[in-house]
Amino acid sequence: MARIRSKTVRQSKLMKQFSTLAGPVQNRPYSRKHTVSFTDIASYDKLVYRVWTRVAAYGALLFTLSLAFILFKPSRWIIVQQPESALYGASLVMLICLGLLQIFAIIGTYSSTRSTLKAKNPVPVRPPGKLRVAFATTRAPGEPISMAEKTLKAAKQVKYAKGTVDVWLLDETNNQKMQNICKELGVKYFSRAGISEWNTVKPKRKGLTQIIALTRRTLTRGNRHVAPAQKSNPFFAAKTKHGNFNAWLAHLASENIAYDILAGVDTDQVPESNYLERMLGYFHDKDVAYVVGPQVYGNYKPGLKGLVARWAESQASFFQSTIQRAGNASTSPMFVGTNYAVRVPVLRQIGGFQPCITEDMATGLAIHAKRNPTTGKRWKSIYTPDVLAIGEGPDFWSTYFTQQWRWAAGTFDTWQRVVWRMFFRLSPGAMLHYFLMLTYYPMTALTWLLGMVSSMTYLVTGATAILAPWSMFLSLYMMTVVMQMSLYFWNRRFNVSPHEPEGSFGIPGMVISTLSAPIYLSALMGIALGKKPHFVVTIKGGSKNPDWFPAFRTHLQWAAVLVAGLAYGLIHRHNHPAMLVWAAMQLVICLTPFALGMALAVPERLHKKVNTLTKPFIKSEESPHA
Numbered sequence: 001m002a003r004i005r006s007k008t009v010r011q012s013k014l015m016k017q018f019s020t021l022a023g024p025v026q027n028r029p030y031s032r033k034h035t036v037s038f039t040d041i042a043s044y045d046k047l048v049y050r051v052w053t054r055v056a057a058y059g060a061l062l063f064t065l066s067l068a069f070i071l072f073k074p075s076r077w078i079i080v081q082q083p084e085s086a087l088y089g090a091s092l093v094m095l096i097c098l099g100l101l102q103i104f105a106i107i108g109t110y111s112s113t114r115s116t117l118k119a120k121n122p123v124p125v126r127p128p129g130k131l132r133v134a135f136a137t138t139r140a141p142g143e144p145i146s147m148a149e150k151t152l153k154a155a156k157q158v159k160y161a162k163g164t165v166d167v168w169l170l171d172e173t174n175n176q177k178m179q180n181i182c183k184e185l186g187v188k189y190f191s192r193a194g195i196s197e198w199n200t201v202k203p204k205r206k207g208l209t210q211i212i213a214l215t216r217r218t219l220t221r222g223n224r225h226v227a228p229a230q231k232s233n234p235f236f237a238a239k240t241k242h243g244n245f246n247a248w249l250a251h252l253a254s255e256n257i258a259y260d261i262l263a264g265v266d267t268d269q270v271p272e273s274n275y276l277e278r279m280l281g282y283f284h285d286k287d288v289a290y291v292v293g294p295q296v297y298g299n300y301k302p303g304l305k306g307l308v309a310r311w312a313e314s315q316a317s318f319f320q321s322t323i324q325r326a327g328n329a330s331t332s333p334m335f336v337g338t339n340y341a342v343r344v345p346v347l348r349q350i351g352g353f354q355p356c357i358t359e360d361m362a363t364g365l366a367i368h369a370k371r372n373p374t375t376g377k378r379w380k381s382i383y384t385p386d387v388l389a390i391g392e393g394p395d396f397w398s399t400y401f402t403q404q405w406r407w408a409a410g411t412f413d414t415w416q417r418v419v420w421r422m423f424f425r426l427s428p429g430a431m432l433h434y435f436l437m438l439t440y441y442p443m444t445a446l447t448w449l450l451g452m453v454s455s456m457t458y459l460v461t462g463a464t465a466i467l468a469p470w471s472m473f474l475s476l477y478m479m480t481v482v483m484q485m486s487l488y489f490w491n492r493r494f495n496v497s498p499h500e501p502e503g504s505f506g507i508p509g510m511v512i513s514t515l516s517a518p519i520y521l522s523a524l525m526g527i528a529l530g531k532k533p534h535f536v537v538t539i540k541g542g543s544k545n546p547d548w549f550p551a552f553r554t555h556l557q558w559a560a561v562l563v564a565g566l567a568y569g570l571i572h573r574h575n576h577p578a579m580l581v582w583a584a585m586q587l588v589i590c591l592t593p594f595a596l597g598m599a600l601a602v603p604e605r606l607h608k609k610v611n612t613l614t615k616p617f618i619k620s621e622e623s624p625h626a
Contacts, residue, residue: 018387018498019272022124025281034284036382038120038328041494056490057113060483064109067476068102076466090463097454098465104443111436112318112487119325119494122382127280129162134259134344135276136168137267138244145178147392148267152187155265160276166259170248172239190248198247199238234355241337242353242363249344249352263341269389270298271339279341282382289367289379290342292333293386294320297393300499304600308400309393313497314509321494323437324383330429333383334437335364338391346370346379354418358410362418365434369425378427385496397597398551404516408441408523409531415442416527445524448517452558455583458576459569470577515593518554547601552594559590 023039042050074080078091085091135155139148148169155167167187171178174193182189192198236250237243252259261283265271279291297313300306327333335342337360346367347353354362367379394400415438423431457463489505500506549556566583569575 015272015387015390015498018496019274019278020124021385021387021496022121022278025124025126025277027126032286034286036282036285036288036331036380037123039123041119041121041325042117053116053490056483056487057116060480060487061106061109061113063476063480063483064106067480068106070476071466071468071473072099072102076468078464078467081467087461087463090457090461091465093457094454094463094465097450097457101447101450101454104447107436107439108443109484111323111439112484112491114436115318115322115326116487116491118329119322120328121325122282122328122384124278124384124386125281125284127160127162127277128284131160131163131260131280131283132258133160133163133165133261133263133276133280133341134168135165135263135265135271136170136245136248137265137269138170138172138241139175139178139267140172140241140244141239143267145175145181148178149181149185151265151267151270152182152185154270154272156185156187157273158263158271158275159273160280165276168248170244172244190251192244192247192251195247197233198236198243198250200233200236200243201238235352237355240355240359242355242359245359246352249347259344261341262344262347264337265339265389266337266391269295269338269391271389272387275339275388276341278384278386278388282384283341283343285380287372287375287377287380288343288382289346289372290335290340290364291382291384292324292336292340293338293384293388294324294496295336295338296320296387296390296497296499298390298499299392299395304596305395307596308397308512309395311508311512312393312400314500314504314506315512317495317497317500317506317509318488318491321385321496322491325385325494327381327433328383330427330433331380331382332368332427332430332433333381334434335360335367335381339389342367349373356410356418357406357413361410362414365414365418365422365426368427368430368434369422378430385494387496387498396545396547396551397593398546398548400512401516401519401551401554404519405523408445408520409527411438411441412524412527414438441520442524444513444517445520448521451582451586452561455579455586456561456565458579459565459574459583462569462572462574464576464579473578511592515589518558518590522554545601545604547597548605552597555590555594559587559594562587562590 042053045053077095078085079088079095082088082091135158137148137151137155148171152167152169158165167185169178169182169187169189171189171191172193174191179189181187235243235246261280263276263279279293282288282291295316297309299309300313301309324333324336340360347363349370350363350366353359354366356362364381368381371378394403419434419438423434426434454465488510492504492506495504495506562583566580566587569580569583
């Protein structure tokens with residue numbers, strides 16, 4: 001019992017430390033022209049550390065550029081040295097693939113370098129008074145009632161002494177048990193279930209819509225009593241998070257209920273009591289539209305059962321600790337829907353949460369494309385590293401892959417439907433920051449595709465793209481990797497997660513990012529072929545393991561292609577060391593999640609099968625009539 005109490009006290013102290021990472025609150029006088037100030041995170045370091053930060057950042061970029069310049073000189077191209085070769089076409093394909101891969105590496109390294117040098121913390125100040133705050137969370141079908149109840153109980157403990165706070169649950173299911181819980185807790189309840197104008201169907205393709213409308217007008221000509229067809233409003237699309245929020249905003253308007261700030265968390269995010277005290281102070285700056293905090297997973301368990309959640313937590317480290325902080329330099333960190341505070345008038349200015357599968361990212365873009373009508377200045381956003389809510393990550397590979405597919409598909413959908421309309425309305429700094437963030441999923445997906453194309457081209461034809469000594473290629477590549485890894489490891493000093501072990505290098509995060517590449521390509525191909533991304537709840541907290549062969553279908557398909565290619569290549573003596581190592585690494589990427597998933601799923605299923613088979617015998621032995 002003493003050990004449990006000691007562990008609880010230690011966790012409480014740890015959370016108190018990590019919920020104030022931005023530093024102590026500054027009690028300073030305010031003026032109407034108050035603006036948020038920032039501190040360079042490198043300024044906390046000693047001089048030697050600040051120097052090394054720049055050496056690692058610029059060194060990683062320099063070595064990446066040097067690798068491209070030295071190895072990709074035209075004099076080394078096979079198509080230049082052997083223009084009459086029968087493998088000219090295959091060599092050209094290889095050269096294009098390798099060239100694009102190197103361009104992606106340069107962009108990715110530049111993004112890391114820039115983020116490292118630009119990362120800043122906002123200076124926290126005390127909250128303004130008399131704000132009317134709605135603290136809201138949503139509940140989608142399938143999400144456990146116990147999870148929502150836990151979040152609502154914590155939300156009721158959030159402190160804001162100078163203003164008013166109403167806690168809301170926006171429930172898609174109109175669940176009676178949930179309503180009773182809300183009534184007991186003093187939580188306001190809203191559901192749009194059964195209200196047709198707040199549950200519209202998704203818009204169909206324009207051409208088909210026009211044909212249907214024309215046919216309908218023809219068939220109903222002369223009938224004055226036929227009501228016009230209802231127009232589909234994507235802002236109120238059924239079974240979507242943005243539609244749920246926008247329906248609630250419409251409900252507030254119809255009831256003449258006004259709030260200054262919407263503070264929100266996902267259903268699985270349990271807020272800390274100082275959530276509003278640490279977020280609201282930045283709204284002294286009249287041009288701050290929203291404030292966001294880091295996404296942190298609390299289901300950090302040892303062993304195979306906790307592996308996916310641990311690795312997923314580590315995967316987000318660089319984004320949460322460095323990239324989002326770099327967004328503070330241009331006051332344009334990305335809107336993340338796990339925990340945030342946003343001005344309600346700003347949401348109304350852009351028409352509400354944007355209709356996209358990743359509604360938070362699209363909403364942030366729409367906000368940054370607008371200006372404050374009062375000051376005429378661009379809207380700002382602020383990222384605080386303070387850990388103000390603890391959530392749950394996916395426990396299994398199938399749920400993790402579903403989550404990653406949705407995030408990647410949402411990014412591609414944002415490029416397709418949102419970016420081209422809003423991108424050039426951003427400030428130059430925000431434009432660059434968003435571009436580098438939004439290229440992650442496309443570049444990772446295309447890197448996997450280009451790698452597969454180049455591997456299979458070599459294994460089938462034996463063609464190569466560049467003629468360079470193996471020792472030169474290996475030394476240059478290894479130096480580049482060492483510098484890039486050094487930069488990544490160095491940034492781990494600013495990790496915001498209280499759950500990862502101290503001194504962790506974050507290697508599991510790098511591994512699981514690589515293992516996700518085939519999923520990102522699947523999402524890219526799905527969007528390119530016209531597949532509409534749908535919001536799918538990432539089920540968390542479940543005890544049943546859903547991992548089985550279908551969960552790894554994408555990886556196993558690529559593995560089959562690689563095995564066939566390697567067999568064919570070895571038979572035909574296409575055995576260049578670099579290309580064989582490349583193909584073997586791709587095969588390992590395909591098989592690793594399958595092997596790890598089966599290592600947990602197979603024993604569980606066998607144990608369940610044995611229990612099922614032995615249960616009748618156990619019952620018969622225990623029966624008094626046996």
